[in-house]
Amino acid sequence: MYNYRYLILVLVLAMSGCSIDRDPLDQLSAGQFWKNQDDFDNAMTAIYGKLQTPMFSSGTPDWDLVTDNAYGQHNSGNSRDINAGEIAPSLGGFISDVYSNAYSGIARVNIFLHQMANYSGDFLSQETLNAYEGQAKFMRAYYYFLLYACYGDVPLVREPLDLNNFVQPKVDAAEILDFVYEDLDRAIELLKPVVYADGGGRVVKSSAQALKLRVLMYTGYDENGAADIAALTQARDLAAEIMDAGYSLSPRFENIFRDAQQEGNPEIIFSVKFLAPNNYSSMDQWYGDWVGVSPLPSFVALFENGDLRKDLSVFQNIVDFGTGKTHQPSNNMPTGYGMKKFLTPENMPYDYSTRSAQDWVMLRYAEVLLNYAEAENEISGPVTAVHDAINAIRDRADLGLLSSSLSQVQMRDAIRKERRIELAFEGIRYFDLKRWRIAGEVLNAVTDGITNYHFEDKFYHWPIPQSQIDISEGVLIQNDDY
């Protein structure tokens, strides 16, 4: 009949005009990437960007919540459970987040290194390739060291994984440690021998050295807390090398942590950078207004009279830099104190609108000096070099010189106390308690911690997160004691 022709016409039009091929509008397909140096540079930028994960930068002070330094009213990282001795495979918080965040950072490096290995173009110079490799391996070593220090035995992943091989068994902690050194040594070999301030904001040779020094110090004591002189000797020598690299203490303690004074600061060996308003953290709000870290009264009492760092590290009831502006935190102050060290006076009042741009200082010269002093004191006793290193730090805090008659043990105590104060809230204390093997002794003695503390030796190594055990079908074995 006559009207069929319309039907045919419409059907033909409909069938021919309609394709269902669609692609994403705001993502790149892998086939289009890794085609020029910009792509590699962008991928390297993402490797640095990973460090802006709060756990690796602005949230690092939360690590002090699981020590005798501070209480966390918001239970960040499940700190209250960890302190109470509830560390268990399914706890979550730090127990699961360190694992997932570290491997996430490692994956980014592995993918980059994998693409570098497969690179066959002519747009990257050998110098560029070396710089890429050095930076990437520094990052990977940083993540593996964290895994090593928290869990001990973990899987060792060197290459990108996919759906066919994503279950991996764990390897011995010693193998992880070797791998950390392997990456760091390669990074030290490849990276530029300039101070960080001259390194264009990137990892330099001394950054890798300072990280290696931290690792060596971590391995410098045995299971009973006795010094391992071989390791400490290696540490001392490396520290000495860094001390010749051109760094010095920042004349003013606070300048290390204030955005305006960080660029070119002679003390900073590596930092995670932020640039407001578009690339920022919430440090001022989190610590200055929400009081995420509440220093314990017993910690505040440690400061000697006249220690400049007391008022620069801790506030009582109200944040006051003496600039005429103050900030009254909107959250509770369960201990009466708040952490002031990383707050920016200019950003007051602290609230949701505050865009914090202070860089997170991951490695700094004071730690190198303290490491040097600690190692040398264990090796040689309280020799002059030990006094010099620690007195440099005390001097900046406007404190007097240590008595020259200190015994080795007294010096050890002095260094440890100095270290606890100088590096407070920098995420160092928890690992110091572990490497010195004094966590049980110290933590079980805390009496002003709001919640009860309970530490057992098995907590020196955390359990591997239960979810990871559950999905590995027997390949990944839980750590002993859990």
Add this chain to the structure above:
Amino acid sequence: MTTKQITKNYKLIMLKHKRWVLPMGRKMLFCGGTICMLGAIHIQPGHAASTTMNDERNERTFRFSDLTNLQRTINGKVVNQEGIPLQGVSITVLGTASTGTISDRDGSFSLTVPAGATLVFKYVGYQEKQVSQFGQETITVSMQLETESLEEVVVVGFGTQRKANLTGAVSSVKGEDMTRRPVTNAAAMLQGQVSGLSVVQGSGEPGSEGVSIRLRGQGTFSGAGNNPLMLIDGVEGNLNDLNPNDIDNVSVLKDAASAAIYGSRAANGVILVTTKNGKAGQTMVDYSTNLAIHTPTRLFDLITNSADYMELFNEAKVNSGMNDPSGLYPQTTIDQYRNATDRQQYPNTDWLDIFFNPAFVQQHNLGVSGGSDKTQYNLSLGYVNQPGVFKAFEYERFNVRLNLASQVNDWLRIGTNIHAQQGNTQRPRNGAEDSFVSAMSQAPTYAPQLPDGRYVHKAYDFERNNKNMLAIIDNESFFKNRDYVLNFQGYFDAQLAPGLSWYTKGAVVVDLNNESDWRPNVPLYNFISGDFATNLDVGTTGLSKKRTENRYINVYSYLKYDKSLHDAHNFSAQVGYSYEDNQYQFLGGYRQHYFSNQLHELNAGGAAVQTNEGSGNEWALQSIFGRLTYNFKSKYLFEGNFRYDGSSRFNPDLRWSVFPSFSAAWRVSEESFIRDNDSFRWLNDLKIRGSYGILGNQNVNLNNKPYNYQDLYDFTGDYSFDNQELSTGVAQGTLPNRNITWEETAMYDFGVDMRLFNGLELTFDWYQKDTRDILRNIQLTNLVGLNAPLVNLGEVRNTGVELALTYRNQIASGYFEGLNYSIGGNIDRFKNTVTKFGAREIGGWTIKQDGQPWDSFYLLEVDGIFQTAEQIAAAPKQYNDNTLPGDLIYKDQNGDGIINDNDRVLMDGVFPAFQYAVNGSVSWKNFDLSILFQGVEGRKLYLNNWGIVPFVQGAAPTTEWLGRWTEDNPSTTMPRIYWGWDSPQKFSRASSYFLRDASYLRLKNLTIGYSVNPQQLAKIGIHKLRLFASGDNLLTWTNYPGLDPERGGSGTFITYPQNRIYSFGLNVQF
């Protein structure tokens, strides 16, 4: 009526027995005996000016002219199906305004009408009936109760079917049954109407009721979701974007057989909404209005006496180990409040009372419908203004709809459905839950404002609180959205040959949102000193604006052929094509610094901190579908459906999939051994049916990234190396899975439909629904370091039964003679089992595990409250807790003598045991009444934070905490009180203490109406006038604490309340 001239040529085709029909016409021209009828117009062949025959093609052409209609007087009687006369039946002539009458006591009437007129009989509670006269001067009209007649036509996918011929499980609801409820959300109106359809209204928040609709359990646990596919006049849409008054009927396609024609999107069932079309005849103007008072259904009682609050505060804090006196209220302060007479200085502020107030809600609808034989229209306008029971919540909606259909010629009908909706939503910017939370997270020791109007932070520094909501509201820190939904549909329906029709529809649906989020800078002051305390916490200050646009295009076209052989073998075949294309885009901007709180535009803000954002995505779907049906004398019925779908969301090699279904039914009652057997006279109808089919789900990660199968790199954010410029980071975010493909749901359904005793209808269904290849993020180890891709892995089974009953009757004699009533109910239950998940996953209070319902509760069981130290010493050690008398006793489930995470056990209640509804209606003389009860049994909710844990953010505890455990009051139900989030773990662990029974039965709706006698109205030109009063959520029976048990899932106890509604309205028709 004037004489109608019809001078057109009509070509007729002869069926057997000399019945003639128009080949293309939808309005049939039947010729039987001496009269032909064209639509509503009767034509006597004598008026045909000429006829020509073409015997070869069985065609005959009539030429009509000059039809003069004779006036004639019709005498008749109206009776009901039992032969009882009906009084007060309105009788009008179709298409006329003036002619009409009402039947008298004996049901008799007399009316003078033009020859060929069609009489329309209307009576409350009865089906409207149209009668054409075929020469008789005296007629008896039997009216049928408004029952779901078997001749009723039910809307199914791409067409309609006689209910008697249905082989699948389809339920339908009439629009008028839905709009009885005085709520404004169409989806909520489906509650209790359909067995197997679970409708949970999340809250009573205006314009954002969070209505969750689940058909037959929870099929999948993936992001593909469990929402049924909702089609408005055949095109995907949202029930929220509709004026409920425009709904003619809703069909719910429950089993695979009826839904499979929608293939890849029908896994969760299909809901078909048909909007009202005009009817040929007199123009009807219909106005209805509904004025309502909303109040919260339930609100808990908080301690509002400051002194009581302070004492409990101190007790809780000390119990929680925070006994530093500087964090406690001094006794002198407590005494001051206790003894004060100046309540301005020492207030007992009832914070909830400030923010919760009755709201006045109005709805208006105006409709104009009618049309000629050729063109019918229905134009409607709707307006809703709904302030919330919480200050500053507001919703306003305008709807315009025009449904227009026209018979262009004898074979082509075209039409358009145009709908525009404009909604305005306003709420405090942090949303409903946060507003409620903030309102209650305050101490009664201070007021929201100082006497001079400045806003208060708090009275004492150690107090803990949340935002000052009054400051938020007065300073208009609101989220506002102006949204538009535009739905344009055009269609044609062509009669190509006898039995062969071709239907095509094209639609464009545009959804635009215009969002604004304003966060002003508002200083807050100390209540006592009046000193500046802090700035109001509204998040990052400034103004964000966002525009989103979603554009959806759907074109579908199908051919349908019906053939009947020897009046016994009835075939129909249908095949079609559909194309869908969706594009979404958004654009947003933000500025932080504003110098004035008055100006709410981006350009009024400082340029120092400003950002923008924007992105988009698109998807497309292409399908071929078809249906074959066959029945033998409507006794043995068979149906097959298929859909072949291709989706842009999958890799081209795996893109296409077939979704078939088969169903069959046997109408036992049509068998002669039943039909002709007097002992089965009580059995009016009995049908047994069964179906099987496979459905699909393609909503792969619909949110923003529909391209999981591709290997993609994301922009991961910036980094600055030099502290001056930002560099862009790019990295792989998600591991790809090239093999991702459809989720499939296979469903068996067996059902029985019965009608007994001329009034009792019963429908029973059993189903088993297996969803497999569920798209889930693979349980990737963290080692991969990337987000897990979706893989087709999980399996879930839902097995359930549904029963629906209705009984209708009329009282034939006695005082209540003429009283019609009906009572109905439905009940359904299902069992949900995850049959394949992978490694178990334990969440905060749930576990996902093979063999259990999805996300089952997994908790420590609380076994009372420790009363003595001896009891504690004798009990298993509770974690590393410092357990004290008054603490919860956790049960040692594994008997190892120590309580730890291994003592968590599965607990039921994540899905209800069953849900049910009972409804009734009565009409008698001018009165009508309807009632709806609705209930859910065996549902539990895990509740946390504010309202169940005392002093979270300083929130006043509920008054039940006055009965807490203390040494003087050794309670066995209320434990020792602890302080908010600083409560020790021994109280805050996920335990059955926080699992509460949310079963309820409620009087959902009660409506009483009065219709003014039509005879009286006729004098003033009014057709119909009905006044009604309606109440919603009037009574609730539940054990649930404090708030409304009808809510979304577990989690924060606080939800925006449901509304109890008292409304009055009228409906007038001209």
